[in-house]
Amino acid sequence: xxxxxxRLMMGGLALMAVIAGGTSAAHEQTVTPPIYLPxxxxxxxxxxxxxxxxPLAAPIxxxxxxxxxxxxxxxLNDDGLELAYNKIGFHMGxxxxxxxxxxxxxxxxxxxxxxxxxxxxxxxxxxxVQEKMKExxxxxxxxxxxxxxxxxxxxxDAEPEAAAEAHWVxxxxxxxxxxxxxxxxxxxxxxxxxxxxxxxGRFALRTAELAVRDGYxxxxxxxxxxxxxxxxxxxxxxLAFLRxxxxxPDQIGVALHEYSxxxxxxxxxxxxxxxxxxxxxxxxxxxxxxxxxxxxTEWGWEYQDIxxxxxxxADIAWAARLYAAYPEVKGAAIWYLGGNFGDxxxxxxxxxxxxxxxxxQNYFEIEQGKGKIDPSLFAP
Numbered sequence: 001x002x003x004x005x006x007r008l009m010m011g012g013l014a015l016m017a018v019i020a021g022g023t024s025a026a027h028e029q030t031v032t033p034p035i036y037l038p039x040x041x042x043x044x045x046x047x048x049x050x051x052x053x054x055p056l057a058a059p060i061x062x063x064x065x066x067x068x069x070x071x072x073x074x075x076l077n078d079d080g081l082e083l084a085y086n087k088i089g090f091h092m093g094x095x096x097x098x099x100x101x102x103x104x105x106x107x108x109x110x111x112x113x114x115x116x117x118x119x120x121x122x123x124x125x126x127x128x129v130q131e132k133m134k135e136x137x138x139x140x141x142x143x144x145x146x147x148x149x150x151x152x153x154x155x156x157d158a159e160p161e162a163a164a165e166a167h168w169v170x171x172x173x174x175x176x177x178x179x180x181x182x183x184x185x186x187x188x189x190x191x192x193x194x195x196x197x198x199x200x201g202r203f204a205l206r207t208a209e210l211a212v213r214d215g216y217x218x219x220x221x222x223x224x225x226x227x228x229x230x231x232x233x234x235x236x237x238x239l240a241f242l243r244x245x246x247x248x249p250d251q252i253g254v255a256l257h258e259y260s261x262x263x264x265x266x267x268x269x270x271x272x273x274x275x276x277x278x279x280x281x282x283x284x285x286x287x288x289x290x291x292x293x294x295x296x297t298e299w300g301w302e303y304q305d306i307x308x309x310x311x312x313x314a315d316i317a318w319a320a321r322l323y324a325a326y327p328e329v330k331g332a333a334i335w336y337l338g339g340n341f342g343d344x345x346x347x348x349x350x351x352x353x354x355x356x357x358x359x360x361q362n363y364f365e366i367e368q369g370k371g372k373i374d375p376s377l378f379a380p
Contacts (some may be wrong), residue, residue, distance in 0.1 A: 009047030010240040046247050049287040049370055058378065059084060059178050059324040060318070061363035067361065069112050076365060084324035084364040087331040088355065089116030089140050089141075091298060092125055093338020100352040101337065104309075104359075105129055109136050109217030113359055116331025118187075118297050120338065123176035130183045143219065143255075143297055143332045146174050147188040152190045154314075160202035167203075168210045185217040187255050187297060192221055194228040201237030208252045219255035219295055220245070225273050233283045246290040249328070253293035254280065258332065263301045266315035275322060275375055277329060291370075296323070296332035298336045300308035303335070304342035306351075310349050323379040324364040 073083040092098060105125070108115045109132045117140070119126050126142050133140055145151075149168060155163045171188045175181075188207065192200055201364065204220040211218035220241070245252040256277055260268040271278050281291045299319070306312055316334075323329045334351065338342050 004132075007055070008107070033366055049236065049290055051370045051372045053200050054372055055374035055377060056325070056367040056369060060320050061264045061321055061362060061364055062300060063360055063362045067099040067111075067360075067363065069363065072363065073182060080265035081224045081365050082327075083279060084222060084327075084366045085113050086316075086320045086355075086359040086362060087114075087116055087329065088320050088325045089331055089333055089347070090118070090337055090352070091333035091335050091354075092117065092119035093123055093336065094122045095219055095339025096337050097349040098125075098337040098345075098352075099349055100356075101125060102128070102355040104352050104356045105132070107356055108359055109138050109140070111360055112136070112138055114139050115359070116141045116142065116143075116295075116333060118145070118295075118333035120145050120147050122338075123179055124156050126184060127176070127178045130180060133183055141185070141295070142184045142214060143187055143333070144176070144179060145190065145222075145297075146171055147190070151188070152234065153192065154189055154203055156193065156196060156199065160199050164203045164210065168207055172214070181216045183215075185219050185253065185295070186211070187222060189220070191257070194223070197228060197232035198235045198237040201235055201239075201241045205237070205241040207245055208241065208248070212248055217253075217358040219253045219297065220256040224273070225257045225259040225298075226260065226269075226276065229260045230279055230283060234287070238323055239287055239289070242284060242287075242289050242292060244329060246284070247291040249290075249293045253295055255295050255297045256280075257298040259298070259303075260288060260301050263305050263307055264311075266301065266318060270380055271375040271378075274319065277326070278373050278375050279330070281326070284378075285373065291326075291328045294326075296309050296329070296333045299332035299333040304344050304346065306347045309350050309354060312351055313358065316351075316355065316379075318363070318380050320358075321364060324366060325378070327366075 060278045069083065076083050090101065103113065105128065117125065123144060126144050129140050129142055154167045167188060171186065175186065200221065208218060208220065245254065258276060259292060260266045260274055262268045266274060277294050279342065284291050300306060319332065323332060334348055337348050344350055
């Protein structure tokens with residue numbers, strides 16, 4: 001998993017426990033899912049949308065049972081507000097323990113609640129959700145990554161454009177044939193070298209151009225939690241990539257990892273670990289670049305350990321409110337249901353049912369528009 005995790009300390013926690021009790025009432029009612037437009041791959045209006053001089057109000061959490069989300073969305077829109085769901089989902093892998101994950105998928109899809117699912121190497125559940133999307137129209141967010149030598153990192157010894165072209169071909173050759181590029185985001189690199197900002201900017205721009213050319217949805221970087229430094233976003237090469245990503249928000253995005261590195265303190269060093277995406281958005285605002293699509297493709301505490309269910313859900317409730325404030329953030333994947341990392345798969349499996357309940361019984365009211373970044377609004 002994370003190269004940085006092994007060198008950082010673990011320890012102590014706090015936050016609001018927000019789990020609405022019980023699951024039955026929310027699951028008994030059949031809710032007509034909302035109707036969504038088909039996926040269309042077009043570039044966005046490149047006109048820069050300037051944030052307001054002050055931040056928008058923090059999202060207001062709401063909860064209930066048997067929620068009619070389409071009706072709630074209509075009522076909020078009438079009041080000039082928007083509905084935001086819980087965006088925190090799961091990270092799958094080969095092996096491990098994901099017992100109950102199909103129930104999470106089925107219940108959220110039936111209720112019209114978008115889910116976020118990342119999987120490394122195992123395409124089975126990604127395919128399942130992809131097929132459900134075709135029937136229900138619910139805009140779930142799916143991410144697939146091939147791992148291993150030759151897949152995780154680019155060839156730093158080559159020119160970045162040549163490295164991008166070779167790396168892109170390698171991943172397309174092993175992209176699961178059952179997955180459809182219109183529905184699944186492809187993540188091709190993981191925890192790259194932050195000391196190579198300019199090189200990576202050129203690599204990412206060329207890969208993004210290839211993805212748009214070939215009709216794929218691609219996520220760049222997969223930065224380790226706490227990386228990169230703010231100045232690394234501001235090299236001319238990196239800013240060129242960010243401008244291209246802003247022009248293609250439906251096809252190009254930025255993958256980040258956000259971990260607290262401490263089991264008992266989700267807010268450790270906030271906003272420099274969890275919540276660090278806000279620093280990227282600040283830089284984009286400063287350079288008059290529209291904020292790119294962002295996905296937290298690994299999220300959590302430690303690489304082999306998580307809090308008990310009650311405390312974990314309190315942390316998830318805090319993070320769900322944070323991510324709800326930013327429409328550009330499409331989701332965060334809890335690490336980890338796959339194998340090979342101690343017992344974390346069994347610990348994370350215990351979160352599937354409560355996360356299902358939380359997603360069905362909680363939502364957020366958010367203001368429309370784009371406000372000035374103020375991380376202090378969400379300080380844990």
